[in-house]
Amino acid sequence: MTSPAVDPAPEAHKATPASRTDTTAAPARRITGTVWAALGVVYVVWGSTYLGIRIAVETMPPFLSSGARFVTAGLLLAGIIAWRQGPAALKVTRRQLGSAVLIGLLLIPGGNGLVVLAETSIPSGLAALLIAVVPAWVVILRAATGERPGLGAVGGVLLGLVGLAVLTLPGLSGDVKIGGVVLVVVATLLWSVGSFSSSRLPMPANPFTASAYEMVAGGLAGLLIGVVRGEQHGLDLTAISGRSWAALAYLILFGSLLAFTSYAWLLQAAPLSLVATYAYVNPVVAVLLGALVLNEALTWPLLLGGAVVVGGVCLIVSTERRG
Template sequence: MATTSAPAVRPDLAAHQPSAAMIWTALAVVYVVWGSTYLAIRIVVEAQIPPMLGMAARFLIAATLLATFLVVRSGGRRLRVTRSELLGAGTVGLLLLALGNGAVAVAEQTVPSGLAALLVAAVPLWLMLLRVGGGERPRLLTWAGVLIGFGGAALLSVSGGDTSAKPLSVGILVLGTICWAIGSRFSPRLGLPKDPLVATVYEMAIGGAAMVLIGVLRGEPGRLHLGAVDTKGWFALAYLVGFGSLIAYSAYTYLLANAPISLIGTYAYVNPAVAVFLGWLILDEHVTAKILLGGAVVVLGVALVVSAERRPRAAAVPADPAPPDPAVPPAPPAADR
């Protein structure tokens, strides 16, 4: 990912083949930073900041800061987009942020951050089912991974009895992961702005505005008391703005435009390890054997799916071999992780 101090990706350079180093750097950022955002979101909602309004502030502030940086760096013309590009960015912002990330924040009022991350680990499985709906025929190993992964998700869904998680919150979280998967799957087809950073600005701005509306409909303004928010809550919100949005979400947008979706989906089974560890270390969240088992099953299922999808498919007819899988960057050296 390009951070706010890195060279911006220009529309006229978008056609260039992205380097493996850039793709793996962006993945590393999403792996680690998004794993920590589950903890930050939990701290925000525990600090009595209403979830939708808190996440709206996160994305609207980040969009304003990123837009200001782009204008100062390249001028106002940098932010010009067509109507279709604006519509595409708005659709992604609604699905990924307002409905996807918003659901995580609402659910984490009762769902521990580690459990939330484990449930979100099912995103690659939803992505695979969307591909099936689009007419693709996955391998048997892929189907095995899907069945195993959903079994783990089901185990996690009933583990609420061992935690403070409520079934409704778990259901909201699952719906949010489906919205995130839909947005991720169809993002490359929506005609987004060619500059990933510009696309990020509009996605965060529109998604954040939608969150304000949803928050108002949920009656959140009446529950917002700024004086009651402690320093820890403000610090967590600032972390979400700077690291979770400006850095990690920009990295994810870059990946959606430049990397295979099967590779992008691997973040979902790295994030839980980070989230569970930080939740246990900082918030003293109770990690039960059922949660660990369910999480391990989800990770196994997703790993099988990704492993199967990265293998070249054998040619069905020798005279007309199947095209190779989209270019997947080589695995990074161990030191890159």
């Protein structure tokens, strides 16, 4: 699956389990070259979306822009699926649709939406680095359901938590708004629950179809939240900058269609603890882009915390490769 969202071909569908109606824990999954290619997309492209979000919210309301992003991407993906595989590929059972909607609500307005809101008050690099807590939640959820994560995974999580502690220092000292930091941490919990649950619910067999329904449902919820928050009041589309429009277009085409769909596929095709390592790599990309494009400061907590969490990914990846 080298271009999962652009070309959701049947061959890519065959790489996934034939059915997601079994709610028992999935067996060990072999880490193929296709998995690594999809993981690379999530690593790099999603790392750049933090910069895109920061630029978009310069002149766009957070939840309305996030909701519009995912509704548009979801409808585009559904159209591509219908074109490439036929309308029948979009058919799902009521239970599968309900599961996809639930996961979409957790991942998009819960996980992504809160991060977008947080980036109105904190730097994009810091927001990305705070996402490092995701693997910690995943390991806790796995342990709560009776699984026993390996020592490497546990060690990687502990390193990530140490890095997270270092990264919160600017917020505690008043250099950034602690409210934004809290929003990101809550977002990581909701995102982790959604990611963890997706492999245990009766999801559509085609991961691209699941992704389309998740994005549309989550995007509509984001738009509703934006309206409830009153983001539409005083909104002047002519006042939105060209670079914010460009950032939104990038988020739709690359952040949602390409990277989010890759992530949805990985949730069904790869070990969850391996998929969660994107949370360690994305920050490196985000911090570098934030510094280069937006001149965000590279403070010692960012550099030290980033180095610690990147060390964590090495432990988790090496553990999964031996599994």
